[in-house]
Amino acid sequence: GAVVSQHPSWVICKSGTSVKIECRSLDFQATTMFWYRQFPKQSLMLMATSNEGSKATYEQGVEKDKFLINHASLTLSTLTVTSAHPEDSSFYICSATGLGDNEQFFGPGTRLTVL
Amino acid sequence: SQQGEEDPQALSIQEGENATMNCSYKTSINNLQWYRQNSGRGLVHLILIRSNEREKHSGRLRVTLDTSKKSSSLLITASRAADTASYFCATLPFHNEKLTFGTGTRLTIIP
Numbered sequence A: 001g002a003v004v005s006q007h008p009s010w011v012i013c014k015s016g017t018s019v020k021i022e023c024r025s026l027d028f029q030a031t032t033m034f035w036y037r038q039f040p041k042q043s044l045m046l047m048a049t050s051n052e053g054s055k056a057t058y059e060q061g062v063e064k065d066k067f068l069i070n071h072a073s074l075t076l077s078t079l080t081v082t083s084a085h086p087e088d089s090s091f092y093i094c095s096a097t098g099l100g101d102n103e104q105f106f107g108p109g110t111r112l113t114v115l
Numbered sequence B: 001s002q003q004g005e006e007d008p009q010a011l012s013i014q015e016g017e018n019a020t021m022n023c024s025y026k027t028s029i030n031n032l033q034w035y036r037q038n039s040g041r042g043l044v045h046l047i048l049i050r051s052n053e054r055e056k057h058s059g060r061l062r063v064t065l066d067t068s069k070k071s072s073s074l075l076i077t078a079s080r081a082a083d084t085a086s087y088f089c090a091t092l093p094f095h096n097e098k099l100t101f102g103t104g105t106r107l108t109i110i111p
Helices: none
Strands: A004-007 A010-013 A019-025 A032-038 A044-051 A067-073 A076-081 A090-097 A110-114 B005-007 B010-014 B019-024 B031-037 B043-050 B055-058 B061-066 B071-076 B085-092 B105-110
Touching (some): A004 A090, A010 A019, A019 A032, A032 A067, A044 A067, B019 B105, B031 B061, B043 B055
Parallel strands (some): B010 B105
Antiparallel strands (some): A032 A044, A032 A090, A067 A076, B005 B019, B031 B085, B061 B071
């Protein structure tokens, strides 16, 4: 099956620093990648949709200047949390489509803790 | 919010029993999918049911879809301790790639 990886799997940073999370499709070309955020014991909330070579589309209420998304190739998208604060601590999950049927393949997630 | 609702929020059953989770959604859909998530981990895709299907089976899983009621159910038969996880439904509308996730059900199987 299609495999999506994320790196790092967890990160702890100080308040005010920026953190970059990578999402890679390992065995297929991802035309679209999605970024989700999940707070403890809650569901996944879509943050943004990213298409290769174009600007990401952000969901309402998500600050595009705070959550920078770059989809530079068909196998890599990055999410940068700029000037992170403790309220940004969350589980960030990416997914990718590209194999037809609009099926999304999910990465294992990245746990961000901001001190 | 367009997020779907799932019930129950939490469910604890004895190993070997059947577990049923329900999902309701608000808009017309292309398909509905069920996912499992172990604590602190990523999502595992379980099953997809299209809007023109009413029931689908996969191993110990049985999914039903009632588009007139905008609801779906996931039945896990002969539950095992390894089934302990959170289960989410997610809907995909027509002409759109965005999945909308339900609120989830936390299932605990008691050995």
